[in-house]
Amino acid sequence: MAHAIMVVGTSSNVGKSAICTALCKILVDAGYRVAPFKAQNMSLNAAVTPKGAEIGRAQAVQAEACGIEPNEHMNPVLLKPTAFNASQVVLQGQVYGTKTTESYFREQRQAIWAKVEESYRALEQRFDVIVIEGAGSPVEINLKEHDIANMRVADMADADVILVADIDRGGVFASVVGTLALLSPAERARVKGVIVNKFRGNANLFAEGVRMLEELAGVPVLGVVPYVLDIGIDEEDSLGLAGDRYSQPEGAGENLLQIGVVQVPHISNFNDFDPLFAVPGVSVRFCQRPQDLAGCHAVILPGTKNTIEDLRWLQERGFFAPIWHAFAGGAAIVGICGGYQMLGIEVEDPFGVESGERWSSGLHLLPVRTVMAQNKATYQAEGETTLYSGIHVSGYEIHMGETLPLVGTRPFAQITRRGEGVRRDDGAVWHAGRVVGTYLHGVFDNDAFRKAWLQSIRGRFRLETSTRGERSFRERRWDAICRFADVVRANIDTATVRTWVEQRASNG
Numbered sequence: 001m002a003h004a005i006m007v008v009g010t011s012s013n014v015g016k017s018a019i020c021t022a023l024c025k026i027l028v029d030a031g032y033r034v035a036p037f038k039a040q041n042m043s044l045n046a047a048v049t050p051k052g053a054e055i056g057r058a059q060a061v062q063a064e065a066c067g068i069e070p071n072e073h074m075n076p077v078l079l080k081p082t083a084f085n086a087s088q089v090v091l092q093g094q095v096y097g098t099k100t101t102e103s104y105f106r107e108q109r110q111a112i113w114a115k116v117e118e119s120y121r122a123l124e125q126r127f128d129v130i131v132i133e134g135a136g137s138p139v140e141i142n143l144k145e146h147d148i149a150n151m152r153v154a155d156m157a158d159a160d161v162i163l164v165a166d167i168d169r170g171g172v173f174a175s176v177v178g179t180l181a182l183l184s185p186a187e188r189a190r191v192k193g194v195i196v197n198k199f200r201g202n203a204n205l206f207a208e209g210v211r212m213l214e215e216l217a218g219v220p221v222l223g224v225v226p227y228v229l230d231i232g233i234d235e236e237d238s239l240g241l242a243g244d245r246y247s248q249p250e251g252a253g254e255n256l257l258q259i260g261v262v263q264v265p266h267i268s269n270f271n272d273f274d275p276l277f278a279v280p281g282v283s284v285r286f287c288q289r290p291q292d293l294a295g296c297h298a299v300i301l302p303g304t305k306n307t308i309e310d311l312r313w314l315q316e317r318g319f320f321a322p323i324w325h326a327f328a329g330g331a332a333i334v335g336i337c338g339g340y341q342m343l344g345i346e347v348e349d350p351f352g353v354e355s356g357e358r359w360s361s362g363l364h365l366l367p368v369r370t371v372m373a374q375n376k377a378t379y380q381a382e383g384e385t386t387l388y389s390g391i392h393v394s395g396y397e398i399h400m401g402e403t404l405p406l407v408g409t410r411p412f413a414q415i416t417r418r419g420e421g422v423r424r425d426d427g428a429v430w431h432a433g434r435v436v437g438t439y440l441h442g443v444f445d446n447d448a449f450r451k452a453w454l455q456s457i458r459g460r461f462r463l464e465t466s467t468r469g470e471r472s473f474r475e476r477r478w479d480a481i482c483r484f485a486d487v488v489r490a491n492i493d494t495a496t497v498r499t500w501v502e503q504r505a506s507n508g
Helices: 016-029 057-066 101-124 151-157 172-182 185-190 203-217 238-242 270-277 307-317 320-328 338-342 447-461 473-491 494-507
Strands: 003-009 034-037 040-042 046-048 054-056 077-083 086-091 094-100 129-133 160-166 191-199 221-226 257-262 282-287 298-301 332-336 346-348 359-361 368-385 392-405 413-418 424-426 428-430 435-438
Touching (some): 003 016, 003 151, 003 494, 016 057, 016 129, 016 160, 016 494, 034 057, 046 057, 054 057, 086 101, 094 101, 094 368, 101 151, 160 172, 172 203, 191 494, 257 447, 270 282, 270 473, 298 320, 298 338, 307 346, 307 359, 332 338, 332 447, 338 392
Parallel strands (some): 003 160, 034 129, 040 077, 160 191, 191 221, 298 332, 332 435, 346 368
Antiparallel strands (some): 046 054, 086 094, 368 413
């Protein structure tokens, strides 16, 4: 029977996902069989397992840190907001339905919680340690009776709990002491330690603060983790767009390749662009205003959970003309998933699977049309791109629609493996490769494709080629996981954490 260690936070975005990833790697290095778990995740940043199940990206990264393949039990409930008061519910990797907040609260007490418990039991039979990530804060007292992601999970798993606080945002004493005060006595007894995260400067200067915090909280401080600029681990949700990785300063000079990613309201899987941020000589910026696209050599439309509403947003905000202007000036235009759908002639949603809007005209940059389907496609896929001879691409699909070419296009890729499926085409290419649409998330993770695409843009705009310092993205991501695990290992009391595991094993 596995031992459970649960990481909860004083609020959202305090670093729970990264700390859990580090703990997974640390415990694996100590010789344990480890798996991640998050009962309920609200995020548009998703991943697809080898068997075609959809889970939160954070748990897929944590599985990578554990050295195992992700599966649907690691994140049994994924909520993907589609509107102000509604979310698509993905249950054990498959679409359960689109629910309002009220209907979801009614159903989660029975059917949904039963699946959460079923998934946890499936994992605990196979592993020594389960590292559980909480969601938001465990003491949103007005919602606590509906909370299936925090202390209810801790009770179910009989978990030792670590509370993480972000000192960089200020108020660390109030947030820790206040959180503990709002827990019930039984819940508070589960909290075995506190981690102070994102400390800037010399941690020795906070030694007195540690003493005071332990005195006030009555819980030991396991350690103070320093602020790490651009951790390099995939962000869980769009709150991460405000982080260091995505605040890359705009460079100067004639040879800098400028890429603009349009930040639509329902943006999903924005980690698709992480590899571009790591390329020397490339400046990437998320664009919320039409004028932000000025000077871009490439414009990317990202994935979205609500294609038609985000198309309307683009039109109302005045993005259509700047995108067309960028294309007319020679810029490359790329659409991924929902962004691919937006580039077409029209998008139809006859069943209302994403919103109440049933139809929208597209950007008319690709001669394709999209019809939203009631079934979701979730696959890992790989094949050969038609853009550049002999270049292999792989990624994953998460989409509701089917996009049909109308005339004159060629596919972006010829897919040779798609789950258990057969050979098929993906995407569309137009205007001698300057306009590209694809359903493959993660396409820029492919080093050879990314380099060829960037080089084609540099050639068109006569920009200097610079690949010095560029590395394999997948190696870079693994190095980031290992590097942050080393930081956490060096700054928290991991011996005590291992003692919890060993004591539980010896007792039972």
